[in-house]
Amino acid sequence: MMALDRGLIDWMAEVLAADGTVTHRRMMGGATLYLDGIVFTIVDGDGSLWFKGDAQSDATWDAAGCARFTYARGDGQVASMNYRRAPEACYDDVDAARTWALLGVAAGQRAPVKKRKGGKTAG
Template identity: 70%
Template sequence: MAFDTGLIDWVAEALAPVGTVTHRRMMGGATLYCDGTVFAILANDVLWFKADATSDALWDDAGCARFTYTMGEGRSGTMNYRRAPDDVYDDADAMREWAGLGIAAGQRAPVRKKRTGA
């Protein structure tokens, strides 16, 4: 499944004053990084910002749904990413504000240890 590279370009342009945005493809979408910190994912051409216990109340107040996905056997799962508010798609200030929450959540997240081959 392809994803909208134009949206990634927009995110990078809007966040240029904050840092450098890069991405890595994942399961038909992309993981977005700002200066190496995971802060968002792109799935089905929808932007989802990283959230955590510190920022969840702000996302809830804005009515931003939690990312859910379907697993095998009809089960579903969730990840603590929140759907971006509509205004981030055409307002650079809004993009920086909401992405800033995602960047901060990414910076607070514990660092994952890399797996070593066995």
Template identity: 65%
Template sequence: MAVDAGLIEWVAEALAPIGTVTSRRMMGGATLYCDGTIFAIAFEDSLWFKADGESDADWDAAGCARFTYAKSDGTIGSMNYRRAPDDVYDDADAMQQWARLALAAGARAPAPRAKRKR
């Protein structure tokens, strides 16, 4: 299933007061950035916000599940992303509140390592 383009448009519209949202397609989904900081992924019709150890308690309190996926060896993997609360899909203030938490986690994340040349 493809990423919901309308979802990405909504995120960009709702977060316009915070910054410019851009996206990059990745593994059947899209990675979302706000002014260059990664803060979310969109997969199918769902939005997943970046989380970390500092923000996990907030996500847990809101009942936001961790992003999990099936690995090729049959085990389950997880990533530091949390399912967006339902109200972000139709409330710009809620979108901004949760996106700010995700942006803070994105800002704290270590810079990606440079790819090694062969």
């Protein structure tokens, strides 16, 4: 299993400290990050940030040239998820990181609540 990039998780917690509490859950060699229970970004196994996007924020992500998260499926097809690569400034500029992260939080707030097996809602 790849080592989780705690530095990026800690960085996001610092950037968003005034907005709430950042928590994470390990997933697919990286982690999914939440702000007060709202999913807003993933940190992949390569140590890259991918902020949550949606139809409402797609134009903003596209204008900034932020690629959509893609991965190879078991059948060889390429699939995508509604996450966008963080602009480079997000790795060393608190204001840029907060602005883009909050765009991801807003997309997370608009996302439908998914039900887990057994009828419990996912957080």
